[in-house]
Amino acid sequence: MTLNTFKNVLFSALFIAISFVGYASESPENENDKEFNAKEMIMHHVKDAHEFHIVDWNGKPISIALPIILWTDQGLVTFMSSEFHHDDSGSHIVEKDGMRFVKYHEKIYQLEPNVQELAFDDEHHPTNASLPTDLSITRNVFMMWVSVIVLLLVFISTARVYKKSDHKIPTGIAGFMEPLIVFVRDEIAKPMIGDHKYKKYMPYLLTIFFFIWINNIFGLIPIINGANVSGNIAFTLTLAVFTFLVTTFSGNKNYWKHIFWMPGVPVPMKIFLMPIEIVGMFVKPISLMIRLFANITAGHIIILALMSLIFIFETIAVAPVSVAFSLFIGLIEIVVTAIQAYIFTVLSALYIGMATEEAHH
Amino acid sequence: MDLITPGLGLVFWTVITFLFLLIILKKFAWKPILGAVSDREEGIKKALASAENARKEMENLHADNERILKEARAEREALLKEARDIKIKMIDDAKGEAQAQADKIIEQAQAAIESEKKAAMAELKKHVADLSIDIAEKVVRAELSNKDKQLELVESMLGEAKLN
Numbered sequence: 001m002t003l004n005t006f007k008n009v010l011f012s013a014l015f016i017a018i019s020f021v022g023y024a025s026e027s028p029e030n031e032n033d034k035e036f037n038a039k040e041m042i043m044h045h046v047k048d049a050h051e052f053h054i055v056d057w058n059g060k061p062i063s064i065a066l067p068i069i070l071w072t073d074q075g076l077v078t079f080m081s082s083e084f085h086h087d088d089s090g091s092h093i094v095e096k097d098g099m100r101f102v103k104y105h106e107k108i109y110q111l112e113p114n115v116q117e118l119a120f121d122d123e124h125h126p127t128n129a130s131l132p133t134d135l136s137i138t139r140n141v142f143m144m145w146v147s148v149i150v151l152l153l154v155f156i157s158t159a160r161v162y163k164k165s166d167h168k169i170p171t172g173i174a175g176f177m178e179p180l181i182v183f184v185r186d187e188i189a190k191p192m193i194g195d196h197k198y199k200k201y202m203p204y205l206l207t208i209f210f211f212i213w214i215n216n217i218f219g220l221i222p223i224i225n226g227a228n229v230s231g232n233i234a235f236t237l238t239l240a241v242f243t244f245l246v247t248t249f250s251g252n253k254n255y256w257k258h259i260f261w262m263p264g265v266p267v268p269m270k271i272f273l274m275p276i277e278i279v280g281m282f283v284k285p286i287s288l289m290i291r292l293f294a295n296i297t298a299g300h301i302i303i304l305a306l307m308s309l310i311f312i313f314e315t316i317a318v319a320p321v322s323v324a325f326s327l328f329i330g331l332i333e334i335v336v337t338a339i340q341a342y343i344f345t346v347l348s349a350l351y352i353g354m355a356t357e358e359a360h361h
Numbered sequence: 362m363d364l365i366t367p368g369l370g371l372v373f374w375t376v377i378t379f380l381f382l383l384i385i386l387k388k389f390a391w392k393p394i395l396g397a398v399s400d401r402e403e404g405i406k407k408a409l410a411s412a413e414n415a416r417k418e419m420e421n422l423h424a425d426n427e428r429i430l431k432e433a434r435a436e437r438e439a440l441l442k443e444a445r446d447i448k449i450k451m452i453d454d455a456k457g458e459a460q461a462q463a464d465k466i467i468e469q470a471q472a473a474i475e476s477e478k479k480a481a482m483a484e485l486k487k488h489v490a491d492l493s494i495d496i497a498e499k500v501v502r503a504e505l506s507n508k509d510k511q512l513e514l515v516e517s518m519l520g521e522a523k524l525n
Contacts, residue, residue, distance in 0.1 A: 134370045141374040148382050155390035162397035203387035234371035
């Protein structure tokens, strides 16, 4: 009891002292020439990028150059992102195949012929450049591929364990992965889809579950958490579209009947329900998309915002508070990684289950 | 706004990556893993079922043994009872027969005694008659050997006749 009380007192004192110091040193005595913009920093981390920026060392950025692939009106153009020399303001021009490109706010613009410099309108939109189709291997694509390699290594070696073992005993990595796979089967696929039809959808459900989970986890690793794959709307959109397609193509007669001509209700109600059900078909995957995107992005924004406090207050004294809070949020985020993967998979399974359900009335 | 605008490039690569991952994992991971897991579950189910069957068989055997033992006991009981009954009956029968035999023998003996007695009686009567005649002959001879006496006798007889 005494030890706990002592600890509490110590911590309270520490926090009060820290907040005082933080308050005291807020005075604008040390003026930086470069003002810190929290929003810009957070957006830069949360959004996709054309190079894998790891850290700034002595004012020099250390980053991994990634290939840029552009589909222009004159064909495919590829070069490495290092050719921009870390420029993101649109001032460094890269010339390839007679076309000139600049990178401005992580977008690659193709300058119009005879234009020497990017010009902007009042809302900072470039006026004299076009956007070619950008199929670059961005850092999200890169991290996604890293996650794919990890998944393949993990699960193919898991499968190999069973091949080696005579009695199919899960040893080593299989002992760890099998409960997760059985969990997806017994707690997600079987109850949502039904004992008879679940088998067909198992590969899809397992793949989205582990694909989302591992990308959520990778998003939490500090050095590489700029790679916010599962917090990118393009990623969640794609997976949601896959679920939509799987659901729609496995929809049986009963499912379509429930959408277009709801059984068991009067005719005016059937007509009234039809548009709602049609909208519902699309709302379901859209909700999947937004839920995963918003949850993961929000987690990143909170952690980054807490870290930004140090730079906003311009004192290292805030650091313990920021670190403590982001540690707390980080712990929650670890739970969220699994929960969001689980929710996405459960709801996908639920929609598939609704589409394949047999009429029972 | 950029944040919620899906980038085409990432969509493109996600589609390709996801389909690749799905196909490869389906073929090389999910199928063997799920197959192994369900095989093992089937195996366990089968093993449990056969154990249950063995247990039932054992139970049946035990019940059979019990039943046979019970039957044997009952049979022994029955045999013993029958033997006892037979013994009692034999004794009873023997007793009855002996009684009847004895009765018969006694009856015969009595009949024989009766007839012997009758014969003895008849013999005795004949002997007594013979003796009486002999005695009477001797007495008469002695009486009639002397004349006086013969007279006396006649006279007495006469006298008696007179009296009558």
